[in-house]
Amino acid sequence: MSKIPFFTKQITSPFTIPSGIVTTATTIIQRIFDTMPEVGVMTTKSVGLAPRAGYREPVISQYAPGCFVNAVGLTNPGAEQLAAQLATLRVPEDRFLLTSIFGGSVEEFVEVAKIMAPVSDGLELNLSCPHAKGYGMAMGQDPELVREITAAVKAAVNIPVIPKLTPNTPNIAEIARAAVAGGADGLCAINTVGPGYTSAHGHPVLSNGVGGMSGKGVLPIGLKCVREVAEAVDCPIIGCGGVSSADDVRAYQDAGASVVGIGSSLVGLTTEEMGQYFKTLEADLAHGSNNAESQIRYDVDMQFRPVTLVSNERVCDDICILTFDRKINLKAGEFVFLWIPGLGEKPFSALTDDPFSLAVIDVGVFTHDLMSLQPGTEAYVRGPHGIAVDPPEGAKIITVSGGTGLAAVYQVARDFPNTEIFTGARTAERLYFIEECKKIAPVHIATDDGSEGHHGFVTELLRDYLQGLGEEERSKLMFYNCGPAPMVHAAIAVEREFCGDARIHSAIDYLTKCGVGLCGACAAPDGRRLCVDGPFMDASATTKCV
Template identity: 45%
Template sequence: MSLTEKRQIGSKKVMPFTIPSGIITTEPSCLERIAREIPELGVLTTKSIGSEPRVGNREPILAQYIPRGFVNAVGLTNPGAEEFAKKLSTIAFPPDKFLLASIFGKDESEFVFVARTLEKYVDGFELNLSCPHAKGYGMQLGQDKDVVGKITQSVVHSVKKPVFIKLTPNAGNIGEIAKAAIDSGAYGIVAINTVGPGYYSIDGLPVLTNKVGGISGTGITPLGLRCVRDIRQAVGENIPIIGMGGIKNATDVGAYAAAGADFFGIGSALAGMEEIEIKNYFFALIGDINNNCRTNNAENLLKQVDMHYRKVKIEEKIDSSCDFKVIRTNETLTAEPGQFIFAWIPEVGEKPLSVMDDRPLTLGVLERGEFTRKLNSLRKGDCFYIRGPYGKKLNINFNLDTVLVGGGCGIAGLTLIARRAAKRLNNKRLVILLGAKDKEHIPYLDVFKEYGEVLVATEDGSLELKGKVTDLFEKAKLTKECYFFNCGPEKMIDAVIPLELNISRSQLIYSSLDFMTKCGVGLCGSCATKDGRRLCVDGPFMAGV
């Protein structure tokens, strides 16, 4: 059978490629979108789902220790089986694709509960018996063939859908464990999960808040191939094996096929790629395979993401009497309008922050939790770390009147756009509408006034109009067909877009929602929008949100 032909899995016949659990398609909206838009992906795998909601680990949850090599400790973040079932019920998953639900639990009863809860909405199950960094779950269960057999048997007898077992490469007897799973009724095997856990540090300080995490990407391919080979030898022919671990090109796919894999998971290699780039990659991969690996067009499309940290020093701190501070550093970088960086304080955490200015790097920080309180408590001369910038460049020629709409901490994300628009607008208006709860939460007001016409609304009436940013639209006297750039909380954006659609086409309205991205390179999927785009790589400013 050709490596690019459809093959049987459960009751369906699908293309042999998937994205592993926990990567990109972690939200149902993204699952649906990627399944619909990328024909080469025959199997779509959910994030690992447990019986109860689980917050997971604080950021950083992902670090890059070598180019295309990562260490992660997400911590099995998930909304719980019942809530995830509700989410799955809202999407229209393509019937010609296979939806594989990754599930986890600490014992047989939890696995069974999750499987029964999700069975109506999925085509099969992947039992996560291999996560290397969650205490009491995953790998701690998956290295004992008797435990694996019992859990497998319990789930198989409880549902009518195919059950796959995802195994850890850390087990010295992975073939025996795979055989025990198949003998207990498993339909197939998934291998491998991440290796480790491993440890990665900067200046002697652990990057991951969890300190250790699973290793993926470049470097683990030989181990993945050995595991798949051992599994195939143990379980014999006609048992489906989904092989993964460091796959990046057609040569790797061929090697996994030779080792015994039927389906192929590609995950970490897709770091930094937006949807259209992933689509082009899989199309090129099929071409390379059909060309007997004489071309390597797919790998040439992969991106080199930059996740390295650099230390910056606070040169100036503009304190206000409220919970919003402006921090000016000694670092100069080149950032495009709308882009953001991650600020990291070792052993405290990291968060994405809009770039208010890039020369020098200036950040607006609204206190929301432990990390932002700690960052705002730093003084002149203190240091922290940054990485980035991230996000797409805005390719706008500003040939129309332009309106910037900012609310709360989203105002900080508009300063670079204001500067760029002011330089490019030729006999066109730049109108800046800002809303916040009081005047202390309106940063850089004098700077905004240098660039364009500024109108302000504060909820307490302490500055200009008493009200919300929506109350400024009539006063602004906006003309038809102008650009809108919105940056702020989701409620604000939901409120202003209907007003903007009365003035402009949706293609001219760009919004950056205040969703929390956790990795910045598109892998974790936490910043997925309602329509399945990922803000950190497809945005942050996107039309038609």
């Protein structure tokens, strides 16, 4: 791999993943540093001075294959916290860590820049985010403000500063010249286009109503902008917007980009597939071929299908079972999103697929409203998402669940022979669906207060059972754990006494937002993403990589 000069470093490749896509968590960044040398520039999610939760889901909507609008709302942990996280990264010598920053004023940009500079190789200035109210748009469209922000940040730090330009301006060349007049070392173009609006079944999809457009449809706009910028100024340009193939990369290079970002096209790719995609892209550039695009997941489907609630049975104060009027197509291990317009969308395992039913525990805004959802309510489902479980033939399958985790494993027990169900609850009144489980597999119950089954933790019951197994059965063990994180960790500890990590699969419900791998919210401690690499991931996923 020959090295390419990029400001202060010699980098491995001319590719980056643009800000806010996939590489939004430190663990994901470290995994890509460690396993994907083809990504030469690592761009972080834009960070501001104060933490921001961002908008509630839906935050990403698909309007055609490979085409998206998003309104994430600049979710970020705040500069101080992100700086502490980035400080723990092992950044390879031949990779460039580009931290994207934003601010509500010139002073705020400078303050964030000063905090982030010591842990970054360069700063990208997000002047152009079209949807976060009060930020971005107005700044990126005003040449004098762009010059002022760039000059102020340049005066405050001594690393390269790369303003990122919005395409939503009649004269991007003028903005580029202003940024360079302010001292910009390089430029990035483009941020998202629009905003645009999507609706489904008569309702706006994004909780923010409108969002920035990205993906295949914005390619011609990105190319036009980069060409105009390259004609106006003489500095390195990071080009992005709609890139999916090596031909697109070459088109950006012809337009004047030296580094090219591939963002929305990574939709649906597992971490392993993403590594393979970048390898192919690099080989395409080396050999003049155009093979990488065949790996893009144009089949990812985020469309919503209607379902009507038939019954809402309360199990206890904070758990209910919702049964809908139809079957959904979903294999054991996969998950869906339930969308209620006006309320939002959240991911769930289907307790059963036919009819579609959910076991829900009340933990927040959405799930609280589900507790009293009235029969007859029309809701919408997208998916299935995630990877179905695939135990080897002849496996001795053990499912371990707590809370609503039973929903994720019931279909495993139903669809694969030779399964034992272990389930735990605080009290007997919190148990549900037990009779149905008994019809398909032996059921082992534990309650903390002893009101049903074993008095104590389900993991104690599990250890006793496993100790009673012969060598032959132990060699075929395959575990599927789902429930509260402490229960899953305790189960993994017991299971590791009997087999290796490759036979232990756990679904811990890390906060999952887009479900298609783009937003990176569901990062596991090892840098994989639950929504595309899971939800069931082998036990090494729980081991921190930074």
